[in-house]
Amino acid sequence: MSSTQTLLKTLLQNPSSITSKSQAKQLHAQIIKTKPTTNSASLLSIILSIYTNLNLYHESLILFNTLHSPPTLAWKSIIRFYTFNGLFIKSLAAFVEMRASGKYPDHNVFPSVLKSCTHLMDLRFGESVHGYITHLGMDFDLYTGNALMNMYSKLQSLDKHGGCGNIAAEVLDKSPNSRKTDKCGSSFVDFDKLNGNDMHNESSCSNSYELIDKFEKHVDDGDPIGCSKNMSYTLARNNTHRVVFDHLHGKNDMVMRNGQKGALHADSIRKVFEMMPNRDLVSWNTVIAGNAQNGMYGEALEMVREMGNANLQPDSFTLSSVLPIFAAKVDVVKGKEIHGYAIRHGFDTNVYIGSSLIDMYANCTRVEDSCRLFNLLPHRDSVSWNSIIAGCVQNGLFDEGLKLFRRMLLAKVKPSPVSFSSIMPAFAHLTTLHLGKQLHGYIIRGGFDDNMFIASSLVDMYAKCGNIKIARWIFNSMEQHDMVSCTAMIMGCALHGHAHEAITFFEKMETEGVKPNSVAYVAVLTACSHAKLVNEAWQYFNSMIHDYGIAPCLEHYAAVADLLGRAGRLEEAYEFISGMHVRPLGSVWSTLLAACRVHKNIELAEKVAEKIFTADPDNMGAFVVLSNTYSAAGRWKDAAKLRTTMRNNGVRKKPACSWIEVKNKVHAFVAGDESHPYFDRINEVLKVLLELMEREGYVPDTNEVFHDVEEEQKRDLLCSHSERLAIAFGIITTPAGMTIRVTKNLQRIVDCHVATKFISKIVGREIIVRDNSRFHHFSDGKCSCGDYW
DNA sequence: ATAGGGTTAG
16 A cells, blocks of 8 residues: 555656556556546556657557546647657547647647648648647747748648648548547558568569569550559558558658759748747758758758857758758769768768768769778668669669669668669669569569659669560559659650650640650650651750750750661761760760661761761770671771771670570570570571571571671571570470560661561561660561661 | 658660
8 A cells, every 4th residue: 555655656756767668567557456536547647658658559559548538648648659650640630639628738749740740741730730839829949849840841842732731631520539449559560561571581582473474464454453553452552541651651752852942931941940049959950951852952051051150060960961962962072071070070870871971972973982881881771771772773883783682681671662763773774574573573562563763663664674565554554643754654665666655655744744854855856766757856856945945965966866867867967966065975976877877878977987986986886887887888898997907906896695584584695606405496496487588588688797707607697696596595485476575785787687577477476676775576577666776 | 859762864
């Protein structure tokens, strides 16, 4: 009896002295046992505040639900608890209920409530809370002020993009008794499960494939029911807290990230900041971060200086807001200064600073520095891994990125949506469809496939890996499109020679109110170029300059020059390139040289080659193309002379190689390759094919190859070039009627192209060949490229 | 009450 009273006394005087779960539960039990007639609710509230401070999930919820008329302390505790655990809607619901029950919040509650509004991106609700805060005169509270500024800086320009409006209000309207029908517990567990799609489990790979195969089949059937969306819906949408789920998985990021330019709430932020009687480091950091994240770099840096005047030193929070500015401005000198400051203050081992530094160096193309930093980090979290992976991939180190991705999984770090959208471009560039598909499987099962970044990267990956059908399907099933996803789709169409479709997508984008940028124009001009749509290209080129005020850069000029070349308007192309506002690189001239080869214009070819040799003396490819131009026009002597020069200069032609993916395994072939275990069967097939092809009228075109060998040999060599070996292998190993997909590392020669057309007709198969610049769809003796490549 | 990482570009 007396011990109980002592305990209760201690408890009442100093609740924070209770530091363990068992202590807290003991006290709780005591109270229940003694059944105090007075103050029962307030004693239980104190227990609740201890539970919530210890973040004891079930204990807190069960206790709260037993309170019929929770006192203010209980409300405060539970609201904080909900916010802390990411149950933002619950938190706001509790706040509303608290008010409805006639209890008044104090300044301790508002930071949690405002944080919930911020995470739910519910500006309207937040503003009304702000009004209430002002009404109560609590906007002078330091923490509340900081939370207000944070909310306005995060929800900047939400209005412009529609935002999420009244999520909270809607939910609140519907669930006045949300507390009674509480499902937080189960939702929390479910959520964990969702996160735990186990990337570390090797055996789950086969499931992934099955999933994607099913997916592919649905797309082929043109019946998207049961596809990705529904699969992920069953997994993810069953969640009663979808909004929270979305938020934590970055879906709603888009809205925030889109608001780069607007300064819609800058005034609100400044007003709060200036009204505050006291400002601490957090206040400054919040405003600085707000400015930095909204693209107001100058203001952010200015505030760092002002902060110094107020005798406050930048801390790790300040630095991690400032570093992205120098990353964006590609200012490695300033970035390094910050790095130095971080080292001097011992911040360089901080994960936040670490990943910002990794990103900054990578953005300044100093990936080696990023890697060094990464290896020196004493502790790495998911973001550090994502930073280094993205850094590598963005700098073209795809294999390194892949290695790091695997290392991340081995280190048992769960990949996040950011991991997926960072690594996916590596598969796109490496054309490793099997890896891309595998990752797509994980993405579907994790329910991440509606993330804009991921969906865009998937569209791009499938297009680049040759499956334009799936790319198109994913694009069409996206809920909204932005400039990036549209550009990926347009470029995908361009890559596959579907110029008109590309233009349709471009126009749809414009009518949907998505503003094209410079990259989008590169894509649409590339599409025009592949289909020789000269007039359309000019129209886009001019509209870009005059309607959108985008200055043409090298890529746009290159696309137009390429187009003129393809259309046979060689002189015009030459004039166009000569008159460019940007100094043409060798590569621009190279496209014209290739055009000269196709149109057999030797005079211009020589002139252009000269330009290449002066602009870019290391560009040895020009020798090869020029030599081929001579050959194609039958000027053997010139070709031979050039080849001698090449040899003397140590120029070696890159060996041509073709590869084909069968059953998720890549089979590579080089010309005359006899090492493949299937070689005999391949040879047999090729013999039969040649006979049939010749019966159909095929005549080997030996002009462009091997002038040093006998005519007889030339024919044999042609018939065993790498593309044909790969196709023959595909014919043997894949079921009849199935599309054969082959990739080639170089531009193909005329004979090669012609032969593949014949083969597609004879075997009655669709054959898709990707060469160094685009996809060629062969079927029934025709090619989608219009025989220009 | 404040922080870091992502998709398109021959």
